[in-house]
Amino acid sequence: MNLSLFIGVSQNMAPDLNSAKKLFIFLGKSVFALLEAMVFALIPKPRKDVAGEIVLVTGAGSGLGRLLALSFAHLGSVLVLWDISKEGNEETCKMAREAGATRVYAYTCDCSRREEVYRVADQVKKEVGDVSILINNAGIVTGKNFLDCPDELMEKSFDVNFKAHLWTYKAFLPAMIASNHGHLVCISSLAGLIGANGLADYCASKFAAFGFAESVFVETFVRKQTGIKTTIVCPFLIKTGMFEGCTTGCPTLLPILEPEYAVRKIVDAILQEKLYLYIPRFLYFMMFLKSFMPLKAALLLTEYLGGFTLMDGFLGHKKQD
Numbered sequence: 001m002n003l004s005l006f007i008g009v010s011q012n013m014a015p016d017l018n019s020a021k022k023l024f025i026f027l028g029k030s031v032f033a034l035l036e037a038m039v040f041a042l043i044p045k046p047r048k049d050v051a052g053e054i055v056l057v058t059g060a061g062s063g064l065g066r067l068l069a070l071s072f073a074h075l076g077s078v079l080v081l082w083d084i085s086k087e088g089n090e091e092t093c094k095m096a097r098e099a100g101a102t103r104v105y106a107y108t109c110d111c112s113r114r115e116e117v118y119r120v121a122d123q124v125k126k127e128v129g130d131v132s133i134l135i136n137n138a139g140i141v142t143g144k145n146f147l148d149c150p151d152e153l154m155e156k157s158f159d160v161n162f163k164a165h166l167w168t169y170k171a172f173l174p175a176m177i178a179s180n181h182g183h184l185v186c187i188s189s190l191a192g193l194i195g196a197n198g199l200a201d202y203c204a205s206k207f208a209a210f211g212f213a214e215s216v217f218v219e220t221f222v223r224k225q226t227g228i229k230t231t232i233v234c235p236f237l238i239k240t241g242m243f244e245g246c247t248t249g250c251p252t253l254l255p256i257l258e259p260e261y262a263v264r265k266i267v268d269a270i271l272q273e274k275l276y277l278y279i280p281r282f283l284y285f286m287m288f289l290k291s292f293m294p295l296k297a298a299l300l301l302t303e304y305l306g307g308f309t310l311m312d313g314f315l316g317h318k319k320q321d
């Protein structure tokens, strides 16, 4: 290997000492970072205390959002619950109080409407205070093949699953930056990492949500806003009703997850300030394979895992209507 490629060579072909110094500092710090990651893989990171933190959960009226709210209620956080469904949200509010939360505030908010997000966000700031943990969880799925999906539904997928994240960040991130304290949580999906048939608009919106959260994370890192943490969550199917009727071709490697398990993992990832959480664990290996597998082999693997037929029996929340 030609080291001069890495350390840079000055115009008169003498090794550039600054570049060499930069390379060795980079290598030293990288070895330290790897060792640190290995230690934390063996000994779990201590969990942070979120008692008294103002936690906003969007889509808190059912499914993961409700369970996330209840978990933070147990941890002593102040809860701000948003959902388009007043009834579901108030039920979560009642359950959170029963779980011991003393300060719970429920707001009906359609997160797909920018002006509504800003209006309700202002109300939260006045009535509760600055949100310090923002969990962008509200989501919808159309479950249609691309050409069968009406334009308005595709736009709605983007509005709820991705654009709402822009507006909530705009509303709550400035106060986090001012105090150098906060945590941004993006509930994306395996569909935010791998394209799937029958899920074109959903995948696109979840890729967008992932890319947005990761980019703002990099912005905060570059600006040394170290007190602001990010967690991006990519789960496979979860039994909440959203993907009712969908199947897995390999329950051992890709089980359909219990919501309680998924939420336990999400809360742990937030408390341990992990940047990425893929569940089940096999998804990390899938992403590793995706990065180098020949296309034919990757398609065979996807077929074996049931990826092509996953959406065939999709009913979603229709089943409950």
Ligand SMILES: NC(=O)c1ccc[n+]([C@@H]2O[C@H](COP(=O)([O-])OP(=O)(O)OC[C@H]3O[C@@H](n4cnc5c(N)ncnc54)[C@H](O)[C@@H]3O)[C@@H](O)[C@H]2O)c1
Pocket: 058, 059, 060, 061, 062, 063, 064, 065, 082, 083, 084, 085, 088, 109, 110, 111, 112, 136, 137, 138, 139, 140, 160, 187, 188, 189, 190, 234, 235, 236, 237, 238, 239, 240, 241, 242, 243
């Ligand atoms: N269930 C799964 O298999 C699965 C897998 C991966 C990722 N996810 C993601 O997890 C998140 C939670 O999903 P879930 O399974 O709990 O689904 P869910 O349908 O049970 O809950 C979604 C909640 O979002 C609310 N919501 C929908 N549109 C809204 C809007 N415009 N404004 C405000 N609230 C709105 C709904 O009323 C509902 O309470 C979603 O972002 C979803 O995409 C789910």
